[in-house]
Structures are given as C-alpha cells and as structure tokens.
Amino acid sequence: MSTTSTLTLPRIGVLAVQGDVREHLAALTALGAEAVTVRRPDEVEQVDGLVIPGGESTVMDKLVRAFDLREPLVRRIAEGLPVYGSCAGMIMLADRIADGRPDQQTLGGLDITVRRNAFGRQVDSFEQDLDYAWSDPAVSGTTGPTGRTGPVHAVFIRAPWVEQAGPAVQVLARVGEGPAAGKIVAVRQGNLMATSFHPEVGADRRIHAEFVSIVREHRLQQSGARQSPEREDTA
C-alpha cells in the first residue's frame, strides 16, 4: 500500500532494471508526477503507479526474478496498482506469450496473448499514425479540455502485437494500414494499460497523460476507501 497522500504529487515508478527508463521519467515529471526509479522490492511498495519500459523482455524477466522484484510486482498488480507497459513492458504485463523464450515468465495481469517480435525482421522498426481511443474526460473525472484527441504518431521497435484479448480488455488502438493492418497495439484492462509502441521517444505526452489520470483516479478511490470505515464508526 502506498504511503503518499492525495495532497502530494502522485509518485510513479519506472521499473529500472533494463530498458529506456530515462525518457519515461522525463515524460512523467513533465506531467506533474513525482517520477522515481524502481529497482528494489521496498521501492515497489512506495509507488502509486508503475511504468514498465521498452527494452528486452527476456532480460527484464531474468533481472526482475534475480532482484526479488517478481513477488512484490505480481502482488501489487493483483491489488490494483496502475501499471503502464510499453513494448517489452506490454509483454511483461501479458498473461500469455507467443514466441517467448521457453523459460520466459511474465508478471501477467492483462488477459491478452502477445506475440513477441510480431512484425518480423524486414519491418523491425516503423512508424505510423494511429487512431487512438482516448478516455472520455467526463468518464475519467478530468475537468476541462485534456487535449487528448487526434491520432498518435506511434514508433514501433521490434514490437509485439496483441494476438488475442479477453472480454475484459478494451482495445485502444490497432495498426491502420500495411501488412499488419487491424492488429491490436494498445489495450487497457482496469488499471493496466499497454502499448506495443514507444510514446516516450517523442514530445507527445498524451499517452503518459492517460496513465497519470488512471493513477490519480486510483489514488482518489484508495483515499475514499481508507476513510469510509471511520465514517461508519462515527455514524
């Protein structure tokens, strides 16, 4: 359970065992979060949300286990911790992998099957503008214009795609054109969000803003839940 109050900035960790950590820290800081690296088990307990960056999921999996991070991460995800996974981070959040290493484990949480390196060798990396299902500000409780409209310029680097998604999974974006047209590349399920692409590489902060909103809402709910037993006592 996080120890921060709702009056302070949301503290959002970036899993920092491997991958592109710095860019995520910068994006989160720019959005008014307190962004911190997470490398040790006790640091997992101290965040209101977590980003799992792009990198190499097989290496990340090994290091997460070697640093005793697996148990606290799996537990906090099960408790409802908001987590955003980008690329290798999406693989880490998937319940099932296709084309994983035989011994590769994920943290899980998202009822999806991801296919690693799905776009194939010839199109290792590519960029495309995608339609994105931005959260409705009225639903998310955000007041005023969020600026979260219009397509996303998505950068894919040896990216996975979502091969199969369970009924509770909301599809946020699909590849629009080319041989992979229609493939799912952004999803949300409860407090878990994942993209096959890398929003941290450009100046567009909207995807991170979506995640910071999820973290803020979750914190509000948590503080409400903490207060309600006292209210019952005094009633």
Ligand code: GLN
């Ligand atoms: N192909 C990598 C993996 O399997 C992911 C690539 C990335 O995160 N840019 O983990």
